[in-house]
Amino acid sequence: MSHTEPKAPVNTGEVENGHLYDGSGTEDDPFIVEFQKDDPGNPMNWGQSRKWFIAAIATLSVFAVTFTSSAYSVSANEVFKDFDISTEVFIVGLSLFVLGFAIGPAVWANIGLRSELYGRQILWIITHIAMVAFLGGSAGSQNVATLLILRFFAGTFGGSPLVNSGGTIADLFPPAQRGLALTIYCVAPFLGPILGPIVGGFVSESVGWRWVQGVCVIFIGVVGILGIVFIPETYGPVLLQRRTHQLAKADGKIYVSVLEKNQGKKLPSEVFKRALFRPWIFLFLEPIVLIASVYMAIIYGTVYMFMGAMPIVYNEDRGWSVGIGGLAFLGIAVGIIFGLVYAIWDNNVRYMKLFAAKSANPESRLPPAIVGGVALPIGMFAFAWTNYPSIHWSVSIILSAPFGFGCVLVILPIMNYLIDTYTIYAASVLAAAAIFRSVVGAVFPLFTTQMYHNLGIHWASSIPAFLTLLCMPFPLIMYRYGEAVRMKCKYSFEAAEMMRKMQLQQTAAATTTEKDKDSSSE
Known part of the structure; x- marks a missing residue:
């Protein structure tokens, strides 16, 4: 006769009575608190x-x-x-x-x-x-x-x-x-x-x-x-931690959350140290993160560069009022909206088919970025060289739309690519990218006025266009060779191995469950 561990009834008002937690409620074998199936305390439900x-x-x-x-x-x-x-x-x-x-x-x-x-x-x-x-x-x-x-x-x-x-x-x-x-x-x-x-x-x-x-x-x-x-x-870990405290207070037994059991209790000093230093480790030691962050930062910086450029182009040179001058941003805004529509369509039509067929890998995220990478310099160069007094103002505004379109189609796939590549490290990787692009976004406006006054509208607007042109091959190269590059980078390789082991464990657990069901039915 096999021994069955006692389990704790859930009686917190957050999940239905009758759900049970594994464990004995002792120091050596605490009850393991985790979200149950259809648990209303789980935000995903x-x-x-x-x-x-x-x-x-x-x-x-x-x-x-x-x-x-x-x-x-x-x-x-x-x-x-x-x-x-x-x-x-x-x-x-x-x-x-x-x-x-x-x-x-x-x-x-x-x-x-x-x-x-x-x-x-x-x-x-x-x-x-x-x-x-x-x-x-x-x-x-x-x-x-x-x-x-x-x-x-x-x-x-x-x-x-x-x-x-x-x-x-x-x-x-x-x-x-x-x-x-x-x-x-x-x-x-x-x-x-x-x-x-x-x-x-x-x-x-x-x-x-x-x-x-x-x-x-x-x-x-x-x-x-x-x-x-x-x-x-x-936030799931905090919700589970609160539940452990409620349960322990109710019956005096020992409860720990499943994350605390698997990862150990995190001290504030450990969390702070990781939050401060890990993003910089990824930014400078992982080539994928560095190149992707540079590309996104150039785009982000260019967006904020426009804050100083548009008043020069339309208010100073064309004599528009402050209110009317703000409307010059509509071209980019329309491009962003079209980019959003395209991204949703691509996700639903192309990517989800690959995902359903279990043939999606991180590189499957990148085809829209290839399209966006082409649109970015087209929009910037078109904006730069149609801003002559002899050319109607609407032309440059309309032709700035590809830049907005490209912003969405480059940034979104690259962020998803980083998430899929680094999985367990995704939060730190995205933090690194966010910090870097924010710094660049803060720096670009500082030299915009001098650059436009010294170089003129056309060449000043062409500088970020050339930068996006230099970055244009990145999505295509990563789409073709990304898997080989990922396996040579320390943390992306570790993340892939960790995900592989987790999938094997899930498969083994599912197999065991099926065998138990078969045995009980017999």
């Missing part, structure tokens, strides 16, 4: 409408933050009058906000606000309150130093939704279902900076630059309140 509503709020937060970063860029003339500053000093206000996107996560690691330890909900509450406070203060600034410092701190806290919202979506949807949600989420950081100047231009022209900041405060504040009210904690 929530209703589709609820999950999509939460995902929409999380994505809207990313859009609001990036919208705020660029809406400021069209207020130059009014800020000049109020503070008597140069163009270069004004642009620092844009750059510092974007630089905060890179610095923010490192700061939180030091002060202990990490979602791995405390969950995502507390980060949402603290960072949105802080953004509203700092942006509200910047709207009332009486000198330029206060304006710049407060925008930097607003950007520092604004970096939280850029990282945390993607994690929230991953908490809600299993990999096979999260493609559409992540596609829309990944477009928000590019659509926000493009639409910010359009709205900001008309607000600045009508009621002044302080109300541009005020509108952003209201926008972020409303989104923050929506999140506080409607987004509960979604």
